[in-house]
Amino acid sequence: xxxSEVERVxxxxxxxxxxxxxxxxxxxxxxxxxxxxxxxxxxxxIASESRQLAASEEPSPRVWLRIAAELRAEGLISEPxxxxxxxxxxxxxxxxxxxxxxxxxxxxxxVAAALLAAGAYVVSHKPAPQVAKQTPAxxxxxxxxxxxxxxxxxxxxxxxxxTPAPQQLARKAAKPEDRVGPAARPAVEPEPSxxxxxxxxxxxxxxxxxxxxxxxxxxxxxxxxxxTQAYVNRHPGDADARQHLxxxxxxxxxxxxxxxxxxx
Amino acid sequence: MTDPKQxxxxxxxxxxxxxxxxxxxxxxxxxxxxxxxxxCLRMVSNPAQAEDLAQEAFxxxxxxxxxxxxxxxxxxxxxxxxxxxxxxxxxKKGLPVxxxxxxxxxxxxxxxxxxxxxxVKLTGSIDRxxxxxxxxxxxxxxxxxxxxxxxxxxxxxEIAEMVGCSIGNSKSQLHKARLKLRDYLKFMRAEKAKTG
Numbered sequence: 001x002x003x004s005e006v007e008r009v010x011x012x013x014x015x016x017x018x019x020x021x022x023x024x025x026x027x028x029x030x031x032x033x034x035x036x037x038x039x040x041x042x043x044x045x046i047a048s049e050s051r052q053l054a055a056s057e058e059p060s061p062r063v064w065l066r067i068a069a070e071l072r073a074e075g076l077i078s079e080p081x082x083x084x085x086x087x088x089x090x091x092x093x094x095x096x097x098x099x100x101x102x103x104x105x106x107x108x109x110x111v112a113a114a115l116l117a118a119g120a121y122v123v124s125h126k127p128a129p130q131v132a133k134q135t136p137a138x139x140x141x142x143x144x145x146x147x148x149x150x151x152x153x154x155x156x157x158x159x160x161x162x163t164p165a166p167q168q169l170a171r172k173a174a175k176p177e178d179r180v181g182p183a184a185r186p187a188v189e190p191e192p193s194x195x196x197x198x199x200x201x202x203x204x205x206x207x208x209x210x211x212x213x214x215x216x217x218x219x220x221x222x223x224x225x226x227x228t229q230a231y232v233n234r235h236p237g238d239a240d241a242r243q244h245l246x247x248x249x250x251x252x253x254x255x256x257x258x259x260x261x262x263x264x
Numbered sequence: 265m266t267d268p269k270q271x272x273x274x275x276x277x278x279x280x281x282x283x284x285x286x287x288x289x290x291x292x293x294x295x296x297x298x299x300x301x302x303x304c305l306r307m308v309s310n311p312a313q314a315e316d317l318a319q320e321a322f323x324x325x326x327x328x329x330x331x332x333x334x335x336x337x338x339x340x341x342x343x344x345x346x347x348x349x350x351x352x353x354x355x356k357k358g359l360p361v362x363x364x365x366x367x368x369x370x371x372x373x374x375x376x377x378x379x380x381x382x383x384v385k386l387t388g389s390i391d392r393x394x395x396x397x398x399x400x401x402x403x404x405x406x407x408x409x410x411x412x413x414x415x416x417x418x419x420x421x422e423i424a425e426m427v428g429c430s431i432g433n434s435k436s437q438l439h440k441a442r443l444k445l446r447d448y449l450k451f452m453r454a455e456k457a458k459t460g
Contacts, residue, residue, distance in 0.1 A: 011439035042386045043442045046449070049390045050399075050414040056392075059301040063315050064293055067322050071289060076326060078284030 001025035006036045014043055061220045062251040190226075192218065203259055210259075217255055224248045274338060281329050289326055296339060297322075300346050306411040307350045309400040317353060321346040347412065347426055354404065361408055361427050386449055398448035406441035413438050 006029055013022060030036045071077045192200065196218055204211045228245045232238065272280075272291055280288030300321055305314035325342050332341060354361050399407060399415075408427060412418045413434070418426070420434040427434070 011435045014439070014442075039446075042446050043439075045386055045390060046395075046442050046445050047414045049392070049395060050410070051417065052392065053302065053306065053396065053399075053415050054417070055298040055302050057298060057302040057305050057314075059297055059315050059318055063297070063301070063319050063322075064290065066319050067293065067326070068286065068290070070319075070323055071286070071326060074327070076284060077286040077289065 001029040003029075003033060003036055006030065006033075007039070010040070010043070014040070014047070060224070061217050062224075062247070065217075065251050065255060190222075192222070196222070199256060199259065214255065214259060218252070221248060221252045221255060225252065275334075278329065278332060278338060281326065282332075292326075292338075293322055296342055299339070300342065303343070303346050303411070303416055304350055306399060306415055307408060308353070309407075313353075317350055318346070321349045324349060343416070344426075347416075347418075351408070351427060354408070361405065386446065386453070390449060394449060394452045395445070398445045398452065401448055402441055402444060406437055406444060409434055409437040410441035410445070414442075 001023070006026060009023060009026065013026070030040055068077070200211060200215055200218070203214050225245065225248045228248055232242055232245055272288075274292070274295060277288040277291040277295075281292060297318070301314060301318040304317040304321070305311060308314055308317065321342070325345055332338065351361055399410065402410060409423055412423045412426070413420065420431045420438075423429075423434045424431045429437075
């Protein structure tokens with residue numbers, strides 16, 4: 001068998017499901033030919049390594065938030081399942097509805113509306129200065145999802161960051177082990193805003209089993225807002241980035257809304 | 265399959281989801297989100313688009329969950345639905361789902377046989393990040409068949425039915441995809457060796 005004949009029959013033979021016997025001379029040739037042996041070995045290696053990629057990526061929390069919002073909008077969600085709470089689960093499912101005075105969290109609705117308004121303002125205007133205070137005092141990583149014009153793992157050079165001088169000094173003075181690599185989030189999340197703290201306080205009081213989950217979701221969406229806001233500050237003309245920021249604010253508003261629906 | 269944090273089985277979650285319980289939908293989502301999203305990401309190579317497609321796949325699933333009778337595995341049903349959502353999107357965009365003939369060479373195409381008998385093997389294991397990047401570089405038609413077969417585990421007869429080609433074509437596309445990946449990976453490895 002020749003090398004070209006080997007390559008011709010390979011599409012059939014390398015299929016794992018194929019139980020076809022190797023043609024006469026195939027194995028003899030492959031054993032004796034380094035090029036064909038290498039080819040067969042490489043193609044098998046590629047096929048086997050590729051299986052590791054299935055289910056290897058995690059979507060952002062916003063995906064579930066959008067799905068839940070759409071299910072509600074279509075009326076596919078009626079009520080949460082009810083069962084006796086066991087040890088405090090970390091996910092907000094299967095909560096119990098205890099009798100007694102319901103806690104009114106009416107203020108969540110205007111806060112959610114304010115978040116949406118903030119996002120709309122960002123999309124239509126240059127970002128407001130007060131939002132910049134959420135920018136962490138560590139090198140900011142530009143997320144991959146932001147428009148492709150931004151190179152992967154880009155970090156912001158100190159002289160281009162628009163953060164206030166004291167934060168720049170704090171970052172430069174940071175110990176090497178405290179500095180964050182290009183692809184990592186800050187080791188310590190910034191303090192939550194007053195609204196977020198009040199939100200979590202209400203959740204803790206009304207549905208304590210849900211606090212950990214909402215806190216985690218809030219951290220994720222706040223981190224997204226911070227990173228995108230930092231990018232928009234540096235590229236105020238980038239409409240896609242501003243839309244992305246608007247989406248992030250909407251996700252946060254959705255989070256508030258979902259909590260409001262649950263605990264009222 | 266059981267959600268370890270809740271102690272609720274997939275079957276229980278499906279029944280509760282049929283009654284409209286949001287918590288049950290969430291359990292099903294978290295049980296399958298990685299598989300669905302990874303499939304979308306491999307097929308379109310764009311995280312934002314992959315999230316949109318994953319969202320659409322789950323929404324279609326949840327809208328139709330009342331029709332699920334359990335004849336096949338739930339994951340299989342969801343898997344197929346996800347593939348259909350992605351293929352529909354590719355067709356809408358006019359992108360080739362399966363190449364019927366050799367695709368045009370791209371500007372950064374690695375010449376075939378550049379690493380011939382001198383460096384014949386991808387020795388050891390393959391760097392996963394390099395493999396992901398190499399898959400992203402594949403032409404859409406090759407990438408579809410490769411992802412469906414080698415990553416997701418569909419058989420050629422299933423792929424042929426889903427994408428609308430012959431089994432022979434599916435096998436041919438897969439083989440060409442693997443050959444291209446081999447060239448990309450060797451090129452990347454050589455480039456990395458140069459830069460140290």
